[in-house]
Every structure is written in structure tokens, then in C-alpha cells.
Amino acid sequence: MTSPRLELPALPAVSFIMPVLNEAEYLEPAVRTVLAQEYPGEKEIVLALGPSTDGTTEIARRLAAEDPRVRLVDNPDRDIPVALNLAIAASRHPVVIRVDAHSELTPDYAARGIESLREQDADNVGGIMRAAGRGVVQSAIARGYNSPFGLGGGAYHGDGAPGPAESAYLGVFRRDAIERAGGFDPGIRRGEDWELNLRIRRTGGRIWFDPRLQVTYWPRASFDALARQFFATGAWRAVLVRRYGRANPWRFFVPGALVLGVTVDLAVLVLQCCGVLPWWSLWSALHLGTLGYLAGVLLGVARMPEQRGLRDRVLSFRTLVTMHFSWGAGFLKGILFGGGRTVDRSRTE
Known part of the structure; x- marks a missing residue:
């Protein structure tokens, strides 16, 4: 039985939340795609800033000075689930959209996500991740992400049909669903999305996959970085097992x-x-x-x-x-x- 949900207003305000650490090359384009969303409701984006060493923090401060919709919160622990919880706590609106500094949203992302929340009576909606690359190595890594032979054929890596899902890439959440589940677990350093979505489902919530939602993702640009990323991902998946x-x-x-x-x-x-x-x-x-x-x-x-x-x-x-x-x-x-x-x-x- 689905747990009671708070009714969304006709045009709910949206809080985008983004963990940020050493993203000087990618941060500004990612933030710009959020600010350019073709959604008429009120918007804000909360950047949870880890201790970057590449000028990312200065870029974030400039973006916040240029646009009052950009808000900043410090994340001295640098871990992603801690950053997400800090950003959620600092945000204000009934719809929470997780975004990534290595991702760029299509202009209709927020509007379509909120439409799906309503139509499907869902607690979280996610779409398709399309990896892209610059240069031969990052392009090869992007092809691996987009291939069913690379990441195991999850719906959000392909062109699956819309329907209920076990988890969602990034996610367009009802705030009350996150609060009901207790937020992200700060003890899970990778796979935190899947773990939160599991707890949402166990409270009676519904996760929905909508392929109309499209996100461009820029993966690691070297094989050494890819290996370290996937080693950590595998280790924390084992913790979840x-x-x-x-x-x-x-x-x-x-x-x-x-x-x-x-x-x-x-x-x-x-x-x-x-x-x-x-x-x-x-x-x-x-x-x-x-x-x-x-x-x-x-x-x-x-x-x-x-x-x-x-x-x-x-x-x-x-x-x-x-x-x-x-x-x-x-x-x-x-x-x-x-x-x-x-x-x-x-x-x-």
C-alpha cells in the first residue's frame, strides 16, 4: 500500500541539488543547463561544495554572485551522500531534483519529470543517461557507459519502455518521500541512490522510469580514473549486498x-x-x-x-x-x- 503523499501545488517550486568537488571544467555548463530549464515555476540550485583544489569553488562563488537562484553550502567531508543531505537541508521547495556537475539536462527535464510524478503517482522519477566524450579516451569510456556490455543493461542506460523501476538515475523526487525514507545514508559512499530508492520503495513509495528525461553525462577521461571509480563502486555495491x-x-x-x-x-x-x-x-x-x-x-x-x-x-x-x-x-x-x-x-x- 502506498504511503500518503503531500499534494503538489499546481506549479511546484523546484530545488536542484548538486554535490561538487574539483569540477572546474564541467561545473558552469552543468549549472547553466539547470538555470535554463523551460519550467515556469520557481527554481533554485544548491551547490554542496567539497574542498576543491582546481578553482571550482571560485567558479561556484561567481555563479552565485551572478544569479540569486544559485546557493552554496559547504561540504567539508567531501563524500557525496553527505553533500546531498546538506544540500537538501539547505533547500526549500517541495520537488527536489538531483543533478551532477558532470551532467547536462535537456531544457524540458524538470517539466517532464514533474509531469511524470503526477501522472504516475510516483515518489521519484528518473530518465536516460547518455554518456558523451571529448577526445579518443573519454569517447571510448562513454561508449562503454552506453553499451549494455559495459554497465549491465540497466534501463537508464538504454531506450527501455517507461515503467516502475528499482532505482533512478539522478532523480526528480517529492521532498516528503526523501524525508519519509530518512535521506541519503552518509555511511554509503557509492550506490547511495539505489539504497535510498530501496528505502523509498519499502515505505510504499514508487520509483518510475521515464525515457523522455534525458541527461548528458561526461565520464572519467582516463583509464586510471575509470578503474578507481569502478573499484570503489564495486566495493560499495558489496556493502549493499x-x-x-x-x-x-x-x-x-x-x-x-x-x-x-x-x-x-x-x-x-x-x-x-x-x-x-x-x-x-x-x-x-x-x-x-x-x-x-x-x-x-x-x-x-x-x-x-x-x-x-x-x-x-x-x-x-x-x-x-x-x-x-x-x-x-x-x-x-x-x-x-x-x-x-x-x-x-x-x-x-
Whole structure:
């Protein structure tokens, strides 16, 4: 049974909330797409500023001085869920829209999101994330994000049909739904969106996927940063598995199983090369799994659009393998030892 909701006014005012840390290259375009929303209701954007070292804070202060709709709050802890809670606490309006400094919204994003909240009697609505890149490496990483072979085929990475969802990318929330669920958990450093949406659903709330909502996302621009990001994501997904068990979709277990399987297979191959294990044994069946994985990655690369020549395909292959093995290694670490101090610092260095 759905929990009672506060009725939204005819044209609800909107609070956009954005965690910000070392985003000098991306912050201003992201804020501009918020301020340019084709929505006639009152708007504000609250930037939760972490301790940036690249001039981001100065850019944020300039934007706030230029437009009173831009408001600032300090986030000395730098972690995303803490930033989100601080921004929510500093905001004022009945609809809360989470945005990211690496994202750019289509002009109708807020209007369509609020329309879906009403039409679907939803507590949170999310749409499609379209990754984009500048330069050959970031473009390859973007192709990995957009491919079902990269992030497991979640609805918000493709063109799925509208309908109920387990979680949402970013999100257009009713404020009372966030408050009813208790806000973001500051102890979950990655996967905080999924965890909050789970608690919203457990209070009787409804999460809705609406593909009309479109967001451009600018991913990491180096393989080292991508690996650190995905290792942290995998570790904290494991924390959520330890906490919520079967509430997690099965696809989140696959990268960890992949890392285990390939590691055992390589050990078997070494022992066979050393003559410790015979080549014609049941152990050799593990090689088929590894070869099958490589064939699957090659198929994924072959299906990616916007590739020019061998270099792009090699970078696409490297992207997928980096995503899978970094996520899987982090997941195994998280299962064994918990999240601990694991955190993505790829944008702070």
C-alpha cells in the first residue's frame, strides 16, 4: 500500500541539488543547463561544495554572485551522500531534483519529470543517461557507459519502455518521500541512490522510469580514473549486498564471479604450463569460460557505434575490460572486508 503523499501545488517550486568537488571544467555548463530549464515555476540550485583544489569553488562563488537562484553550502567531508543531505537541508521547495556537475539536462527535464510524478503517482522519477566524450579516451569510456556490455543493461542506460523501476538515475523526487525514507545514508559512499530508492520503495513509495528525461553525462577521461571509480563502486555495491542480500539484482554479482573465474583459470593455465596439471582434464573447461568472456567483449565492441578504425576498437575493448575487472575486484574486496576507507578519489587528484 502506498504511503500518503503531500499534494503538489499546481506549479511546484523546484530545488536542484548538486554535490561538487574539483569540477572546474564541467561545473558552469552543468549549472547553466539547470538555470535554463523551460519550467515556469520557481527554481533554485544548491551547490554542496567539497574542498576543491582546481578553482571550482571560485567558479561556484561567481555563479552565485551572478544569479540569486544559485546557493552554496559547504561540504567539508567531501563524500557525496553527505553533500546531498546538506544540500537538501539547505533547500526549500517541495520537488527536489538531483543533478551532477558532470551532467547536462535537456531544457524540458524538470517539466517532464514533474509531469511524470503526477501522472504516475510516483515518489521519484528518473530518465536516460547518455554518456558523451571529448577526445579518443573519454569517447571510448562513454561508449562503454552506453553499451549494455559495459554497465549491465540497466534501463537508464538504454531506450527501455517507461515503467516502475528499482532505482533512478539522478532523480526528480517529492521532498516528503526523501524525508519519509530518512535521506541519503552518509555511511554509503557509492550506490547511495539505489539504497535510498530501496528505502523509498519499502515505505510504499514508487520509483518510475521515464525515457523522455534525458541527461548528458561526461565520464572519467582516463583509464586510471575509470578503474578507481569502478573499484570503489564495486566495493560499495558489496556493502549493499551484505546489508540487503537478495534485494540486489543478480547482475551485480556477475563481475565478482568473472574476476574469480578468470583468476582461477589463469592459475590452472600456469600449473598446466608447468606440468603440474594435465592439459586434458576437467580443469581445462575453465578456459572455455575465459574465451567465452573475451568473445562476448569482442561482440560488444563490434556492436558499438561511432568507432573509427582499429584504435577506437582497441580503446573500447580496454574500456569494457577495465569496467568489468575493476568493479569485480572492488566487489570481492567489499564482500570480504566491507567498504572501509574505499572511496573514489579520481576527481580529487
